[in-house]
Amino acid sequence: MCTYLTEKIEVSGSGKGSAGWFTLTDATVYLDHPVHAPAEHTLNIDFLNPANGPSARVAVELTAESAKALVQAIEATLESAPPGLV
Amino acid sequence: MNEALIAETISITGHNGDEVEAYLARPLGKDSFGGVVVIHHMPGYDGGTKEIARKFAAHGYAALMPNLYHRDAPGASPDDAAAAARAKGGVPDERLVGDVRGAAEYLRAMDGANGKVGVIGYCSGGRQSFLAACSLPLDAAVDCYGAFVVGTPPEGMPLKVGPIAHLAPSLSCPLLGLFGAEDQYPSPEQVDELDKILIEAGKEHEFHSYAGAGHAFFSVDRPAYRVEAANDGWQKIWDFYGRYLAG
Numbered sequence: 001m002c003t004y005l006t007e008k009i010e011v012s013g014s015g016k017g018s019a020g021w022f023t024l025t026d027a028t029v030y031l032d033h034p035v036h037a038p039a040e041h042t043l044n045i046d047f048l049n050p051a052n053g054p055s056a057r058v059a060v061e062l063t064a065e066s067a068k069a070l071v072q073a074i075e076a077t078l079e080s081a082p083p084g085l086v
Numbered sequence: 087m088n089e090a091l092i093a094e095t096i097s098i099t100g101h102n103g104d105e106v107e108a109y110l111a112r113p114l115g116k117d118s119f120g121g122v123v124v125i126h127h128m129p130g131y132d133g134g135t136k137e138i139a140r141k142f143a144a145h146g147y148a149a150l151m152p153n154l155y156h157r158d159a160p161g162a163s164p165d166d167a168a169a170a171a172r173a174k175g176g177v178p179d180e181r182l183v184g185d186v187r188g189a190a191e192y193l194r195a196m197d198g199a200n201g202k203v204g205v206i207g208y209c210s211g212g213r214q215s216f217l218a219a220c221s222l223p224l225d226a227a228v229d230c231y232g233a234f235v236v237g238t239p240p241e242g243m244p245l246k247v248g249p250i251a252h253l254a255p256s257l258s259c260p261l262l263g264l265f266g267a268e269d270q271y272p273s274p275e276q277v278d279e280l281d282k283i284l285i286e287a288g289k290e291h292e293f294h295s296y297a298g299a300g301h302a303f304f305s306v307d308r309p310a311y312r313v314e315a316a317n318d319g320w321q322k323i324w325d326f327y328g329r330y331l332a333g
Contacts, residue, residue: 006172006173008173028169028172028173030172033129033301033302033308033310035129035165035168038309039309040300040308040309040310046169048169048173050170050173053159053162054158054159054162054166054167054169054170055159055162055163055166057166057169059165059169
């Protein structure tokens, strides 16, 4: 099915797309059919800069298990950072 | 059927007089043919849907697929364009009808056109196929697992679409519906509801739901592909268009 559900957030950072590095301003997170991943549904994340056009996009399609593991890895990394760095 | 065809990217006049990119596949060596407006799925104007357009041409129909995301992302790759269109809330209904009208007019004006034009759409395009057939004079319509013809979209959904079953009395042509019994958008209950609405409206239609198939079972390049449902579905399409568009 197409779930259509989408979370949108503003982000600050950079991403590397097909034309090289660019500044990120937005990210969308949604569960839907992947374009490429061999699964019926994936957790998809688009890192975007809409002001630079639709091709300013870094896309990932992850299985639900991979997405959860990624969340844990990000949180663990931030929590273990030395005081003052983050 | 010699299956000879030519396929190319063209420009058509769509909603509001806009020039819109479109993919045209037409049969070669055929004196008279019907036309099919192909409405791509939510993932966009992609290789899989262009393959579908060529399949229609190989079976003797001129198939024309407007790039519904052309305005949102001109020149972008299909997946980037689909992401941009999704973020904007999808294709407005009025714009969709205008683009299908332009495509139908192009098909009717082609050398060799027999004047008959049908429409087919997949996923979000299934709903749009129903919408077009209720808004424009057409000869046959196919809805492949279109969600939200009936049923209210879930809370928080970014797509700005709503149910359109109330348009059923305006349906201008016979409707073929092909659905997966395992799909949730549309669910089997929603398919039954649309069936009843069309019966009450006295509209000619036939619905087929395939056990073991979910959403997007026609997509040969995705895990959702279900070969038995897709093969039977294609046969239903050839029979249906053979009755209403061929010649």
